[in-house]
Amino acid sequence: MLPGFTRRNVAVRNRASAPTQLIMNVTFHALAAIGIAHMAAIRLESSREGWFYRTDVRVLGSAITLGVLSHGVLDGLKHGYPIQTVPDVLCASVLVICWCLCVHRRFFLLFASVSLASFAPDIVDLGPRMLRFATGTWTPSYSAAPLFPWHWPDGSGSMYAMLSKAPASARILDIGQNRIVSWTNHFIVIAFAAAGIFANPRPFRFLSPPDTPMKKTT
Numbered sequence: 001m002l003p004g005f006t007r008r009n010v011a012v013r014n015r016a017s018a019p020t021q022l023i024m025n026v027t028f029h030a031l032a033a034i035g036i037a038h039m040a041a042i043r044l045e046s047s048r049e050g051w052f053y054r055t056d057v058r059v060l061g062s063a064i065t066l067g068v069l070s071h072g073v074l075d076g077l078k079h080g081y082p083i084q085t086v087p088d089v090l091c092a093s094v095l096v097i098c099w100c101l102c103v104h105r106r107f108f109l110l111f112a113s114v115s116l117a118s119f120a121p122d123i124v125d126l127g128p129r130m131l132r133f134a135t136g137t138w139t140p141s142y143s144a145a146p147l148f149p150w151h152w153p154d155g156s157g158s159m160y161a162m163l164s165k166a167p168a169s170a171r172i173l174d175i176g177q178n179r180i181v182s183w184t185n186h187f188i189v190i191a192f193a194a195a196g197i198f199a200n201p202r203p204f205r206f207l208s209p210p211d212t213p214m215k216k217t218t
């Protein structure tokens with residue numbers, strides 16, 4: 001065996017590559033995307049009524065890039081999993097769909113694309129694996145290495161309550177101050193999203209933006 005590849009390490013690596021591990025709860029990625037989209041919406045010309053103009057490309061491109069990169073930052077933070085997988089995916093989906101329906105048509109593309117960008121790394125790295133897992137054809141040895149470094153065991157800040165799932169003591173949620181650190185990091189993501197929303201609430205349909213023409217948008 002190669003150095004470092006003891007039988008225990010191999011077993012740990014196999015467990016760590018299970019499809020629902022090494023990611024942050026999707027709901028928090030959705031919250032980060034919403035915060036980014038609200039901030040980016042400041043740069044869109046809200047006096048226009050269409051859903052897309054060529055001049056939007058720079059803002060959309062920057063916001064989409066931030067959406068993908070925010071995923072890496074969140075996954076790299078030390079974190080546990082306060083929401084179970086199925087409710088998490090449902091909650092994130094409902095959150096994004098409702099948010100996109102609550103913003104003016106002018107901002108719909110921005111919110112939808114940034115949300116999708118924030119989910120993209122999980123879709124790329126974990127989508128095929130979860131599909132195989134759901135169909136019962138998944139095995140740890142069958143899975144290819146994830147593309148994004150924050151999904152690698154050493155790049156992810158995932159922590160687990162169960163000792164059997166943790167690749168190192170720093171990953172055990174119930175040891176030391178790990179649980180407080182995890183909740184602090186989750187709170188930071190929520191505060192980030194809230195700050196973005198409060199900084200620019202104009203995208204909401206139910207708030208009249210200062211630009212008069214936007215009032216005609218339905």
Ligand SMILES: [Zn+2]
Nearest residue numbers: 023024075122
């Ligand atoms: Zn991820």
